[in-house]
Each structure stands twice: as structure tokens, then as C-alpha cells.
Amino acid sequence: MSNDKGTRAGQPGAIIVGASTGMGAALARQLVAKGYQVALIGRQTEKLEELANTLNAAAAAKTVTPVAQLYAHDVRDGDAVPGLLEQIRRDMGRNGGELSVVVYAAGVMPPSEDGEWSFADERLMIETNVIGAMAWLNTSAAVMKRMGHGTLVGISSVAGDRGRKGNSAYMASKAALSTYLESLRYRLHGSGVRVVTVKPGFVATPMTAGMKLPKPLTISADQAAGAIARQCQKGKSVAYVPGYWRLIMLVIKSLPASLMVRLPI
Amino acid sequence: MMTVTQWREQQLTGWGLRNVSRCRVATPEHIEELPDILEQACLAGHTIAPRGAGCSYGDASLNDGQIVLDLSHLNRIREWDPDSGQVTVEPGVTIDQLWRRTIGDGWWPFVVPGTSAVTIGGAASANAHGKNNWQIGCFGDFIESFDLLLPSGQTITCSRWDESDLFHAAIGGLGMLGIFTSLTLQLRRIYSGQLAEVQRAYHSLDALLDGLEEATYWATDIVGWIDTSASGTQLGRGLLKAGRDLFPNEDPHPERTLSVGGQYRRSLARMLPGGLVPRLAKPMTTRAGVWAANRMQWLRGQGRKASARHYQTYVGANFPLDAIPNWRDTYRPGGLIQHQSMVPAETAASAFKEFLARSQKAGIAPSFAVLKKHRPDNFLMSYLVDGYSLALDYPVRRGEEQRLLRLLHELNDVLADHGGRCYFVKDSVVTAEQVRRMYPAEKLAQFHALKRQYDPMGLLSTNLYRRALTME
Numbered sequence: 001m002s003n004d005k006g007t008r009a010g011q012p013g014a015i016i017v018g019a020s021t022g023m024g025a026a027l028a029r030q031l032v033a034k035g036y037q038v039a040l041i042g043r044q045t046e047k048l049e050e051l052a053n054t055l056n057a058a059a060a061a062k063t064v065t066p067v068a069q070l071y072a073h074d075v076r077d078g079d080a081v082p083g084l085l086e087q088i089r090r091d092m093g094r095n096g097g098e099l100s101v102v103v104y105a106a107g108v109m110p111p112s113e114d115g116e117w118s119f120a121d122e123r124l125m126i127e128t129n130v131i132g133a134m135a136w137l138n139t140s141a142a143v144m145k146r147m148g149h150g151t152l153v154g155i156s157s158v159a160g161d162r163g164r165k166g167n168s169a170y171m172a173s174k175a176a177l178s179t180y181l182e183s184l185r186y187r188l189h190g191s192g193v194r195v196v197t198v199k200p201g202f203v204a205t206p207m208t209a210g211m212k213l214p215k216p217l218t219i220s221a222d223q224a225a226g227a228i229a230r231q232c233q234k235g236k237s238v239a240y241v242p243g244y245w246r247l248i249m250l251v252i253k254s255l256p257a258s259l260m261v262r263l264p265i
Numbered sequence: 266m267m268t269v270t271q272w273r274e275q276q277l278t279g280w281g282l283r284n285v286s287r288c289r290v291a292t293p294e295h296i297e298e299l300p301d302i303l304e305q306a307c308l309a310g311h312t313i314a315p316r317g318a319g320c321s322y323g324d325a326s327l328n329d330g331q332i333v334l335d336l337s338h339l340n341r342i343r344e345w346d347p348d349s350g351q352v353t354v355e356p357g358v359t360i361d362q363l364w365r366r367t368i369g370d371g372w373w374p375f376v377v378p379g380t381s382a383v384t385i386g387g388a389a390s391a392n393a394h395g396k397n398n399w400q401i402g403c404f405g406d407f408i409e410s411f412d413l414l415l416p417s418g419q420t421i422t423c424s425r426w427d428e429s430d431l432f433h434a435a436i437g438g439l440g441m442l443g444i445f446t447s448l449t450l451q452l453r454r455i456y457s458g459q460l461a462e463v464q465r466a467y468h469s470l471d472a473l474l475d476g477l478e479e480a481t482y483w484a485t486d487i488v489g490w491i492d493t494s495a496s497g498t499q500l501g502r503g504l505l506k507a508g509r510d511l512f513p514n515e516d517p518h519p520e521r522t523l524s525v526g527g528q529y530r531r532s533l534a535r536m537l538p539g540g541l542v543p544r545l546a547k548p549m550t551t552r553a554g555v556w557a558a559n560r561m562q563w564l565r566g567q568g569r570k571a572s573a574r575h576y577q578t579y580v581g582a583n584f585p586l587d588a589i590p591n592w593r594d595t596y597r598p599g600g601l602i603q604h605q606s607m608v609p610a611e612t613a614a615s616a617f618k619e620f621l622a623r624s625q626k627a628g629i630a631p632s633f634a635v636l637k638k639h640r641p642d643n644f645l646m647s648y649l650v651d652g653y654s655l656a657l658d659y660p661v662r663r664g665e666e667q668r669l670l671r672l673l674h675e676l677n678d679v680l681a682d683h684g685g686r687c688y689f690v691k692d693s694v695v696t697a698e699q700v701r702r703m704y705p706a707e708k709l710a711q712f713h714a715l716k717r718q719y720d721p722m723g724l725l726s727t728n729l730y731r732r733a734l735t736m737e
Contacts, residue, residue, distance in 0.1 A: 010509075010510075010512050011512055012512060012515075035512075035513075035514060089482045089483070090482070093481075093482055093483065097512070098482070098483035098509070099482075099483065145572075146465060146476070146479055146480075147463060147480075147483055147574070148463030148464075148465070148572050148573045148574040148575075149461070149463065149573070149574035190573060191572060191573055192463070192572070192573030192574045
């Protein structure tokens with residue numbers, strides 16, 4: 001970048017909520033590679049710091065301003081979101097950029113030995129996967145509506161498409177998130193704000209580390225981030241990642257309940 | 266050697282067409298003629314008013330019975346460096362000429378006013394501002410240096426480092442300290458010939474001001490249009506337009522938009538014969554017409570589609586006044602008076618509400634009202650404050666003129682009470698007494714000290730200067 005006096009080049013900015021690990025971290029790397037500045041949000045500050053340092057060091061040759069900044073935040077603290085959002089927008093503005101993407105990638109799925117989850121576990125899933133998402137998406141939607149522009153991305157899951165045996169609260173939380181995003185999309189239609197629901201299948205992340213995922217159907221977080229970016233670019237509103245999950249879920253959704261009880265899925 | 270300069274008797278007007286003045290107009294073709302003209306005017310006992318494109322609304326470039334120095338033919342671009350973005354021009358070069366020359370290289374002036382017809386010399390004398398004033402400053406902030414021909418015939422080069430006092434006084438000095446003969450400007454890099462722009466409706470003045478502040482998070486060019494037909498709780502409601510330059514790589518085909526051709530879209534107003542649109546629009550300057558036009562604009566701005574971001578050319582976004590050729594003819598024969606007031610942030614809302622309410626009460630609603638955000642600067646005669654400005658266009662209708670002038674006089678009192686300032690090159694009515702209440706006494710004293718130092722004979726003068734800036 002030149003240092004001409006007349007140059008005031010800016011970059012678009014993205015907020016990634018839940019950027020410490022997994023798909024959030026992979027998306028942060030993707031977006032920076034595409035010329036975004038990113039605000040990394042999460043609880044695990046050491047991991048965020050490591051990611052921010054790596055991203056900034058790689059970009060240092062090209063820009064003077066940092067491309068990644070971290071903000072420590074627990075998504076269960078929804079009341080802090082408006083203030084934090086203001087701060088991030090100011091910080092991005094100082095670098096000549098503006099907020100244009102918000103990705104909600106925070107999500108939890110506590111492990112279970114015996115196929116049972118405590119109420120505390122279930123509450124944690126709803127608070128993190130749903131309430132936290134609402135705090136960020138609701139506030140961001142209002143801001144973006146006023147800007148007449150922006151993209152909201154919610155990382156939901158194929159798990160929300162149908163209730164199955166297994167982690168009921170997780171599936172319910174993802175169903176809630178998918179429905180919330182769908183409604184938001186209709187509400188914001190025509191305002192210039194895009195809402196993208198991402199429904200990944202099996203992805204190898206710290207969240208799924210303890211699970212036995214079928215190898216052929218499992219992709220890495222980086223592969224998932226790549227697919228998400230591609231689908232967003234194509235203009236998809238609901239992005240199954242990878243795309244074949246659309247077909248799989250179509251089949252699963254059409255199975256009768258009498259069969260669902262018997263199937264091991 | 267002395268040549269006999271020709272000046273011809275001519276009737277001139279301000280941009281608002283209301284201020285009419287018979288002047289002796291000299292139109293030099295070369296900078297070298299200027300010292301002669303100054304000398305002859307001095308010998309003949311005349312004063313001289315410098316004039317660029319005549320785009321000041323009132324009487325800033327008029328000089329009753331005396332000489333007006335029309336600098337518009339001194340319009341050569343002397344040097345353009347597409348690497349650094351610095352350009353050196355004669356004072357009569359217009360903003361229009363400038364951007365046409367530089368846009369292909371990816372440069373645009375940092376600050377442009379609402380019309381591209383203004384000259385660089387005029388914009389410097391007025392220290393003009395644009396919609397990005399709140400963020401990057403005024404026209405003078407991007408002048409690197411200039412040559413100033415003093416009434417003595419001597420030319421001085423001024424910059425922030427050399428002759429700094431004169432530099433900061435001549436910019437915004439209304440041409441009263443000398444005549445710009447050459448100016449060097451810094452332009453800004455742009456990565457597309459289009460801006461990202463958004464429009465939103467706000468149902469009260471307070472909401473509009475909040476929206477404006479909110480837009481500062483991302484936008485650089487921000488301007489509010491106010492519906493002057495609204496009153497009561499909706500007083501001051503309006504539409505906010507906010508935009509910013511595109512980021513590098515945001516425009517997939519910058520070469521298409523970074524060209525003179527890429528800046529113009531076909532518009533119906535441009536295809537019709539020149540005088541037709543103003544004639545057809547004439548009823549819009551009547552009292553009912555003003556009401557209807559404002560109401561219509563407001564309703565049009567309600568559409569949801571209008572509030573989604575869209576792309577607009579630099580010319581379309583920056584020069585709304587150029588969109589309809591000869592639009593000011595709509596206001597003939599009476600013309601229009603613009604009243605732009607700059608008010609500190611704390612008192613702006615109450616001042617603006619009072620302006621609008623008083624105008625409505627007097628039965629003279631402005632035909633057009635525009636809100637902007639500003640920031641102060643380091644120039645001696647700075648009219649810019651840390652706050653907002655409201656520009657009100659008043660049509661001068663038959664039989665209403667005296668009432669209008671009384672109203673505007675009142676508004677200037679209100680403005681002074683709110684700690685605000687008038688903007689000289691838009692003004693037609695402010696009195697010297699009111700100016701002394703608006704501008705800091707020590708700044709006025711410094712300005713007059715410089716005037717005495719560089720123009721002891723008072724060779725440079727205008728109707729505006731005599732009306733608003735004379736000392737007791």
C-alpha cells in the first residue's frame with residue numbers, strides 16, 4: 001500500500017463471534033485473506049490472541065493498521081453486546097473500514113457418556129447457541145438496516161432440521177437459530193441486509209472432538225470455511241456445507257415418525 | 266509598459282439571482298495582465314472585487330458601479346502529477362475542469378461543494394466545504410500553497426510554513442487580501458468512480474440528527490434533506506443521505522467508472538431543451554408549490570428500496586445542483602436567498618427548530634433545506650464550528666420581499682444568540698453588527714489588521730465586504 005498523502009484506503013470489516021477455534025477461526029483466516037479486517041470475539045483470549053497475532057504478522061507487510069483485533073466476551077452476557085458493537089465499529093472506522101459482515105459461530109455441544117444431558121448442560125446450549133445469537137444478530141441487524149447494507153451469517157447445523165435421537169437441546173437450539181435467521185431474512189428483505197443460514201454437516205472441530213464421526217462424511221474446519229465463503233458469494237440464503245447435506249436432510253426430513261423411532265440416527 | 270485595459274459595463278447577479286449589480290467588468294486572459302488592472306483601478310479611484318464563476322449566492326462577487334475582476338478566463342491547469350495527486354492551477358479553473366482531468370488517474374478533490382461550476386480561486390476565497398466537512402475538513406485544508414497578488418502589485422507565495430498568517434487569512438478571506446494567481450492542491454485517491462450510498466427517512470429533527478451521528482460510524486459524505494412542509498412533532502423530519510468511497514477492489518471494473526463518460530447517466534432533465542425544466546418547475550416556487558414539492562420528496566423517500574445501499578457516481582452524488590441545468594431560473598424573476606447557518610452541536614437542534622418554525626409562522630417556508638455536520642478549522646475567518654449547519658433556500662416572491670428580509674434579519678439574531686455563524690458567500694442579509702456578535706472579536710481585529718497591512722488603500726472590496734465586514 002502506498003503512503004501517498006491522498007490515500008485513504010479502507011477495508012470492509014467482519015465480526016466473528018466465537019472465533020477462538022473451529023469454524024470461527026477458519027472463517028477469520030478466510031476473510032482476512034479476502035481483504036477484510038476482522039474483530040475476533042470469544043472467551044478463550046489466549047487462543048484469540050494467538051490467532052490475531054498470526055493474522056497481523058502475516059498482514060504487516062501490506063498494511064500499517066492491524067487486520068485482526070480481539071475482544072474478550074462471553075456470549076451469555078447479551079447486555080454487553082450493544083456497547084461492544086459500538087466499540088468495534090469505531091475501531092473499524094478508525095482503520096478506514098466499516099462493519100459489513102457479522103458471523104455468529106459460537107456454539108456448544110457438551111459431551112455425554114450415557115446419552116443423557118443435565119439441565120445445566122441444556123441451558124448452556126440454549127444460552128450459547130440461541131440467546132447469544134439473538135443478542136448479536138438482533139443488534140447487528142438494526143445497525144446494518146440503518147447502513148442499508150451488510151451480511152449476517154449464522155452458523156446453524158443440519159442437526160436443527162429434524163428432531164432425532166441424541167442431543168435434544170442441541171438440535172432444538174439449532175432449529176431455533178435456523179428459524180430465527182429465516183424470519184430475520186424475510187424481515188430484512190429489501191433493506192440491503194443479507195441473512196445467510198449455514199448448515200454444516202460433520203465438521204472436525206474442538207466441539208466434535210470427542211465424537212465418532214463417519215470419516216467419509218467429515219470435513220475439516222478450513223474446508224467448511226471455504227465452502228461457506230463460496231456459498232455466500234454465490235448468493236445462497238441457506239447454505240448446506242458441503243452441499244450434499246441438502247439432499248441427505250431432505251431424505252431424513254421426509255421419513256415418517258414411525259421409521260424415525262426405529263432408525264439408529 | 267502600460268496597456269489600456271478594457272472594462273465593460275455589465276449587469277451581474279449573485280448565484281441566487283436576487284442581488285443585481287451594475288459593475289465594470291474586466292476579464293483578463295493572462296495572469297500577467299493583473300498588476301496593470303490593479304494599478305489602473307487604483308489610479309481611477311475604483312475598488313476591485315475578484316469574481317470566479319459567480320457561484321456565491323449573494324453579493325460576495327458584486328461591486329456596485331465599480332470594478333469586478335472576472336477571473337474565469339484564467340483557467341489553465343499548470344501542472345498535474347498523477348503519482349502524488351498534486352495539481353497546480355490558475356484561479357479560474359473550475360472543479361468541473363479539475364475532476365475531468367484527474368479522474369482517469371484515480372484522483373478526486375478532497376472537498377467539493379454542491380456544484381462543480383465553482384472556480385478553485387472562488388472555493389479558496391470562500392473556504393468552501395462539502396458533505397465530508399465533519400470528517401476531513403474544508404477546502405483550504407487541502408491547499409498546499411498559493412501565489413497571492415497583493416494590491417501593491419507584489420506576489421507572495423504562501424503555505425502553512427511560509428507566510429503562514431497570510432495563508433490562513435487569505436483562505437476564507439473573501440478575496441479581500443489579494444488575488445490568487447496560482448494554487449496547488451492535494452487530491453485524494455479513489456478506487457472507483459462510484460460511491461456507496463444510502464438514504465433513510467427520520468420522522469423528526471432530533472431523530473435526523475441522531476441518524477446523522479450514527480452514519481458517522483461508516484460514511485464520509487453525509488447530508489440531510491429536511492421536509493419544510495412538516496410541523497409540530499414532525500418539525501424538521503427529513504431524509505438522510507450517507508455515502509462513502511468504495512474500498513480498493515470493491516468495484517470489479519474501476520476502469521469503467523473512473524472516466525468522464527462513466528460519470529454521466531442519461532437523464533431526462535438533460536435531454537430536454539435547457540430552459541424547459543425551470544419553466545415547467547416554476548409553480549414549485551409558489552407557496553403551495555413549495556409545500557407540495559417538499560411533501561412529495563418526503564413521501565418518495567419512504568420507500569423501502571431507497572434505504573438499501575446503492576451505487577452512485579461521484580458526479581451524481583456530489584453535484585446535485587448540476588443535475589438539472591439552469592435550475593435557478595425556476596426562481597426568476599425574484600431569485601432566491603440562501604441562509605446557511607453554522608451552529609454549535611449543543612444548540613443546533615433548538616436553533617434549527619426555531620428557524621423552521623419562525624419561517625412557517627411568517628408564511629415563508631423555505632423551498633429547500635439541507636443539513637450538514639461540520640468541524641472547526643485553523644483559518645482566520647473560519648465560519649465552521651463543531652456542530653451542524655442548516656441551509657435554507659427562500660424564494661423571493663413578489664410582494665413578499667420585505668417580509669422575507671425581516672424574517673432573515675430575525676433569524677440572524679437567533680443565530681447569533683445560539684452562538685452560531687453565518688456563511689458569508691451564501692449570505693445576503695447579515696449586518697456588520699450581527700457579524701460582530703457571531704465572529705470572535707480578536708479574529709475580526711486580526712483580519713482587519715492584515716487588511717490594513719496588505720491593502721492600506723482599500724483597493725479590494727465587494728458589496729458583501731462593505732455590508733458585513735466594515736469596522737466601526
